[in-house]
Amino acid sequence: MLSDITRGTAVVTGAAQGxxxxxxxxxxxxxxxxxxxDVAECDMTLDAIERNGGVGISFVGDAAxxxxxxxxxxxxxxxxxxxxxxxxxxxxxxxxxxSETSIDDWRRIMRVNLxxxxxxxxxxxxxxxASGAGRIVNLxxxxxxxxxxxxxxxxxxxKAGLVGFTRALxxxxxxxxxxxxxIAPGIVLTPDIEERVSAETLESYRGRQAIKSLAxxxxxxxxxxxxxxxxxxxxxxxxxxxxxxxxxx
Numbered sequence: 001m002l003s004d005i006t007r008g009t010a011v012v013t014g015a016a017q018g019x020x021x022x023x024x025x026x027x028x029x030x031x032x033x034x035x036x037x038d039v040a041e042c043d044m045t046l047d048a049i050e051r052n053g054g055v056g057i058s059f060v061g062d063a064a065x066x067x068x069x070x071x072x073x074x075x076x077x078x079x080x081x082x083x084x085x086x087x088x089x090x091x092x093x094x095x096x097x098x099s100e101t102s103i104d105d106w107r108r109i110m111r112v113n114l115x116x117x118x119x120x121x122x123x124x125x126x127x128x129x130a131s132g133a134g135r136i137v138n139l140x141x142x143x144x145x146x147x148x149x150x151x152x153x154x155x156x157x158x159k160a161g162l163v164g165f166t167r168a169l170x171x172x173x174x175x176x177x178x179x180x181x182x183i184a185p186g187i188v189l190t191p192d193i194e195e196r197v198s199a200e201t202l203e204s205y206r207g208r209q210a211i212k213s214l215a216x217x218x219x220x221x222x223x224x225x226x227x228x229x230x231x232x233x234x235x236x237x238x239x240x241x242x243x244x245x246x247x248x249x
Contacts, residue, residue: 008084008131009033009076010228011124013063013116016040018190019139020089021048022217023224027087028054030225033080037063037072037120038090055080063090063116073123083127085228088117088138088162095196098153106154113158117165134178135228138166142186142243148208163239170237179236181227186243188215210245 010027014020015036021044028034028049034056036042042058049056057079061068076083091113096105117138128134141159143149149156163182170180187193187205206214220242226232227240 008082009035009080009127010085010087011035011037011076011083011120012087012089013037013120014090015045015058016042017044018192019185019188019217019220020087021045022221023087023089024056025049025052026221026225027085027228028052028056032085035059035072035076035080035083037061037069039063063120064111066119069119069123082130083124084131084133085135086120086124086128086137087224087228088120088136090116091139091158093141093152093155095151096154097151101154109154110158110161113155114161114165117162121169128173128178129176132177133230133233134173134176135232136166136169136173136178136180137224137227138162138180138182140166140182140184140239142184142241142246144184146246166239167237174236177233179227179232181232181236182239183220183223183227184239184241184243185215185220186241186246188217188220190217205246208246209243213244215242215244 010032012020012024015024016038024034024036024045025048034049036045036058039062041060046056046058059072059075061072092109140162143152143156144160144163166180166182173180206212223240223242
């Protein structure tokens, strides 16, 4: 029998591939209906969920665009149970030296990584409050505390902002028994990372970890499952590192 926390919809942004896809499939396996928002088609994720007996919908749109988020919310309200879990996973991580970062670059990264979390949280706040046990999980990054990271000033700033957003929301929404937490991965071997990041750079990350194997998306699932469970009701405003014990300074 499913617990109360799993009777409802889990929203996952950036679910077409990588972490988002893994998170969506895991939450579906634990009994949630899944609603996915991504600028790319989530057909492969949705097919995997449905093959395993799950229920889900996907919407192609921009998580940082108010009109797209509104349309996504309306679709969920028409077709799925109320939202009880929100996973703000959408993000981009370009490598650009600060001296070459244009204001348009800066604004784009802030929109995708930070504005999207603001818009999605506002869109589903009524559902999260009504559930009596809403769960919000935001994906930040270990690079926020890393004194050796280079060429990622806008990305690091956006992810630090997400930590502040998490802590402020946790304080404000705790009265509604909503928990708000962050997962902070180190480097994760998603298809995007393996395509863009050189073997030399990946090896440098590996060398700074206590655990010498680099994380796969599935390694973050236990942290997510705990943070959305009933057992985590006293855990909020927390940043949970899942980074192999990476040395940050």
